[in-house]
Amino acid sequence: MIKVRFFALLRERLGTSDLELAIDHIETVSDAIQTLKQRSERWQVVFEDQEVIAAVNQQLVDKAHPLQADDELALFPPVTGG
Amino acid sequence: MGYQVSVQEGPFNVGSEYDALATDPNCGAVVTFTGLVRDLPEGGLDAIELEHYPEMTHSLLEALCERALDRWKVKSIRLIHRIGKINLNEGIVFLGVASAHRSEAFAAGQFIMDYLKTQAPFWKKEHSERGSVWVEAKASDRTAASRWQEPE
Numbered sequence: 737m738i739k740v741r742f743f744a745l746l747r748e749r750l751g752t753s754d755l756e757l758a759i760d761h762i763e764t765v766s767d768a769i770q771t772l773k774q775r776s777e778r779w780q781v782v783f784e785d786q787e788v789i790a791a792v793n794q795q796l797v798d799k800a801h802p803l804q805a806d807d808e809l810a811l812f813p814p815v816t817g818g
Numbered sequence: 819m820g821y822q823v824s825v826q827e828g829p830f831n832v833g834s835e836y837d838a839l840a841t842d843p844n845c846g847a848v849v850t851f852t853g854l855v856r857d858l859p860e861g862g863l864d865a866i867e868l869e870h871y872p873e874m875t876h877s878l879l880e881a882l883c884e885r886a887l888d889r890w891k892v893k894s895i896r897l898i899h900r901i902g903k904i905n906l907n908e909g910i911v912f913l914g915v916a917s918a919h920r921s922e923a924f925a926a927g928q929f930i931m932d933y934l935k936t937q938a939p940f941w942k943k944e945h946s947e948r949g950s951v952w953v954e955a956k957a958s959d960r961t962a963a964s965r966w967q968e969p970e
Contacts, residue, residue, distance in 0.1 A: 743871055743939065743941060744869050744941035744952060745941070748952075791871070791874060794877060796937060808873075810871055812941070813952070814954075814955030815936065815937065815938060815939055815940055815941060816940065816941050816942045816953040816954070816955050817899060817911070817934060817935065817938050817940025817941070818853050818899075818934050
């Protein structure tokens, strides 16, 4: 399993802060996002009109980054701290 | 050489942060920056709320301080970022850098702030009399961070 966490606007729009995904057929961050889009029409719309940044095990990565069982994938909008 | 990072709900005191940086007899410069909650262009902001990714925030800020210490001759860095509800005009972020001469402290400080703005997992939500809105990222912040990229 992969643990997926959502933050800020993305968390609010999806209505959930975290979930688990089976690793089957998921090799990269991009694959995980494709799988999430298939959950419902709403999820598809959110991922299509929201810029999403990814971190794997608390490190910023690009969408081609590989995923392994027990990884923590965080997805969130561009950051606005400071 | 060293740094201290804090991610906290409570306010900070700029005076005591400065005092802690101004103790090294080899440092001739202390540069500080404080980021404040600013009102909306049309007014009416009550407060902001800062969400973050707790397991990632602290280590990312530490990594930025380490990169700055590697790249510039600075002696010490103090970096504080608040989370939770912060009222209009209160401080959000404090950064202080001490070094022998000012140019290194200014450069290291700008580097840390530019990367913090584009990489540290914090998100601001503005609460005003008209409702609550997530702040959108600015393209100008990304441009500011890109100027520090070094050739591989």
